[in-house]
Structures are given as structure tokens and as C-alpha cells.
Amino acid sequence: MDLIDLHTHTNASDGADSPSETVRKASQAGLKAIAVTDHDTVLGLTEASAEGRELGLEVIRGCELSARSQYGEVHILGLWLPEDTTNLDSVLEELREHRNNRNQIIVSKLNALGLEVKYDELLEIAQGESVGRPHLASLLVNKGYVPDVKAAFDRYLGSKGKAYEPKKTLEPEQAVSLLSGLGATVGLAHPKMIRCPDSWLEELIEKLKEYGLDAIEAYHSEHSSADERACVELADKYDLALTGGSDYHGKTKPDIALGRGYGGLRVPYALLEKLKARRAAQNLPV
Ligand code: AMP
Ligand code: ZN
Ligand code: FE
Ligand code: FE
DSSP states (O other): BBBBEEEETTHHHHHHHHHHHHHHHHTTOOOSEEEEBTTTTTTTTTHHHHHHHHHTOEEEEEEEEEEOOOOOOEEEEEEEHHHHHHHHHHHHHHHHHHHHHHHHHHHHHHHTOOOOOHHHHHHHHHSSOOHHHHHHHHHHHHHTTSSSSSHIIIIIISSSSSTOOOOBOOOHHHHHHHHHHOOOOEEEGGGSSOOOOOHHHHHHHHHHHHHEEEEEEETTTTHHHHOOOOOOOOHTTOEEEEEOOOOGGGGGGOOTTTTBBTTOOOOHHHHHHHHHHHHTTOOOOO
16 A cells, blocks of 8 residues: 655754655655645745655645644644745744744743753754744753653643743634635644544534635544544544644654654555545645
């Protein structure tokens, strides 16, 4: 069976591998297609697509936008972004500016707690333009303040950590409209990672569908088989397509393999064919 991975991060955001390395590794892993879906940036897409053409691996231009809700972050995937992302760029630029301000606040909070970390050191670790807490976590690990990334989040960076600072994000409706307006196929990422009542998730899906939501990510490293089934049922009920991917981050999340997640993930090429057929029916390019 031909396998794909429609959710991957590169060092354009908080993944560890460059876009071309990511595509190379996908090719070596025998995958037939991947979508590059960095957080709040499209910067890695040109490089990834070029490497894909070189190696004969299908690369889908994507991104993952963070949005807020009463139950924490809701992530929205856009697949098949156009070459011209002018409308998206200004919004992403604003989000990244907020990230940068927030990172400086977190560094100050860490300093006030007696941890000697500098903003410049953070920028050195983060090679891409979308800088966030995983980079801060690496910095704290490198400096020996915490044994590992998990401890960095538990003690300092997570929502219960001592240096926590929330992130300004879009409303889910805004994220969906923005991507849908560009002609992307818009999916709700890892819905079962949102810690919310089932009824609330269903209402969210129903509402976002009005704004152009067209898919939900049923297959994901953090989804159990029960989660997958629940997502498939929701997709059936609301006439949404299915997507799936590992959420690969390279060595930032070392246990998650391209295309395979923690080992059990399998996203068949047939799922991509269905998505393409759906886009064709919507007169959208693939
Ligand atoms: P940011 O966008 O800067 O708020 O960072 C969010 C990212 O941090 C998520 O995509 C996760 O990859 C990572 N993250 C959040 N919470 C944790 C945690 N408890 N342990 C490890 N990584 C986390
Ligand atoms: Zn990430
Ligand atoms: Fe996500
Ligand atoms: Fe992701």
C-alpha cells in the first residue's frame, strides 16, 4: 500500500529538519506524498517543492494555523496553498510579530526566575522564522536548567509553568476563512487533542463548515483508534473529507516518524486521491 503524510513540520517553524531534508527523508521512507504544514509560515514551501520535483515525491503546499478557543488551541490545516500567498502573508507576519514579543516576555520571566537565558540565544537555536516554546525548551535543556523538553514545559513554559505567557492567535473562524479564501482545502487538525466535550467539538465543526472547513484530520500520531473512528463518524455526518499525518517535527519530537507516527500510523494514498477528486469537483487546482 502506498503511504503518505499530510502533516509535517520543518525548521521553517519548530521542526528540526530543513524543508529539503524533510522531503528527502520522506522519499527514503518510501512515502508517495507529503504535505509540509509549518506553524504560521509558508517559508519552507518553495524549497520543499523543489526537492520534491527533484526526487519525484509529491509535495503539497500547506500550513497549520493556531486559533484560540475556550478549550485551548484549535489548529487549522490548509492544504494546496497557492503560489501567491499575499493575503496570507500579512496575517502570518502579524502572528509572528506577536510570537516574537511573547518570546521576549517569556525570556524576561525566565530571567526574573534566575535562569540566565538570552533572547539572542533563542534566535540562534531557531533557524526558521516561526519561533516558539519548543525552541525555548531546547534552550533550557541545552543550558542544563531542565533535564528534558517535557520538564521545560511542566516547570516553565506550559500553561501551568512559571514563565507561561499565552499566545495571541486568530479565532478559528478567521483561520478557516483565510485559508478557504485562498482556495486551500481546510482541515481541522487533530480534533481529539482538543480537551473539550464531544458536543462542543461537534458544534465547532458545524460552525467552521459555514466558513469553509472541508476536512478533518482523522489519522494523527496522538489519535487512538477510537479517536480515528469518532473523526470518521463526524466526517460522515458533516460531509467532510478525511486527512491524516504524523505531525513530524524531526528530532524536536524524536518518537514521531515520518508517515508512521509512533509506529502504528498508516495514511493510504487513496485518501489523497479522494481529497483531489473533491477539489476537482470544487473546481480547485491540485
Ligand atoms: P507555541 O506555538 O510557541 O505556543 O508552541 C506550541 C508547541 O509547543 C506545540 O506545537 C507543541 O509542539 C509544543 N508543546 C506544547 N506543550 C508541550 C508539552 N507539554 N511538551 C512538549 N511540547 C509541547
Ligand atoms: Zn510544532
Ligand atoms: Fe497542531
Ligand atoms: Fe503540527
